[in-house]
Amino acid sequence: MKTLFPPIDFDTFHREVLPARIAAGHGALAARAIAGLPPLAFRLPDGRAFTFFPRPGGVELRPGVEDAGTLVDLSLAAWEAFVHEIRTLYRLYYTGELTFAHGDFEGMNAWEPALRALFHGRPVFDAADLDLRDRSGDPLDLQRTFTLDDDDEDMRHFLREAGFLHVRGVFSPDEIETMRAEARRLAEAARPGDRNSWWAIxxxxxxxxxxxxxAGLASPRLGALEEDPRVRRLATLGGEVVRAVPDRMDGTFVLFKLPDAREGMADLPWHIDCGFGGHSVFCPSVLVGVQLDAATPETGQLLFVPGSWRTACRQVADPVNDGMPVVAVETAVGDCTVHMGDALHAAPSPKGAGPARRTLYVQFYHPAVFGVVEPGTGFNDVIFDQDAVVPKSRPEAPVPDETSASARIEA
Ligand SMILES: [Fe+2]
Structure with missing residues (x-):
């Protein structure tokens, strides 16, 4: 059987592959993020183990678990999926695929961005390094908005720098009314437990x-947005080869913010869309958000950490506490937002008690997702059950080193 992600030899990886990458610069990318952290160890059921020690300018690897402050026990398959970034710490922890013999979730969470730097060469987000520029070389105005009359290169540059984009007046009031009517129809047909809808208390x-x-499968009018030239133009601004995903990864979806949700998934905490895994399959992804209502502090906004999308960053409770900058996007009806799925973002609770915003998201992913994720499934399905989202096959690719992937992205 053809394998998508090849097996990784645990010993060779730690004794040869990873030390070579660390020496080639990946260690330096990780060093600042792990300075002072307790050493982290991974241990397989057969007892083989390696411990990562923070060192000035890099990391030292040693066999065994001696002095490990955080000791992670997991199967070889779970470790491989973690290294390939098919599954993240969140996913493995949520499903009980890893346990801690010493330490806890936070101990590994603090390490995870640095592990991505070590494994793949993806820099760890550090606000001190943030230097976003416009095409003229001036500091990027993160509050800037665009219209469809603007130059694609200006919009593309902004999106790729910031990880998000706000385009005003994309859809007419009549078009929005049609979408609202369709959204209402789908809302009335939705039932708790139907697996196509999310509910809150x-x-x-x-x-x-x-x-x-x-939503695009249940409503041809909403599904037509996946082919709408304006939406497709915005999706391609990400500079990536992406395809709409009408029948998997949740497809095109409608978000209904609630003014007073207490439990459930109405208010998404800070996250990346590949937070449960799949980064190596479907990222970079691009989401086009059609604003069916104004997005304001009262109705609910989308928040971003600018410049985070090409880095590895922790999914923390509040990035401000970690010294990260946050940008809130305020939109009018008919505007579109565009964001890279692996930008750190959040959709907090509306501050007002009145009607909250509705937004229709058209999702675009790397075409590789069609070879990995079955129709009707997606990486978010882990919310519903623990057996969901097992890749049906594995691509023939080594553990991705993003030193080369970045070159593809920039091309
Ligand atoms: Fe998201």
């Missing part, structure tokens, strides 16, 4: 709809 204890997935 309000402050009054009521069950309320917060998201309808695969």
């Amino acid at each position: 309000t402050g009054a204890g009521e069950t309320a709809l917060c998201r309808v997935n695969y």
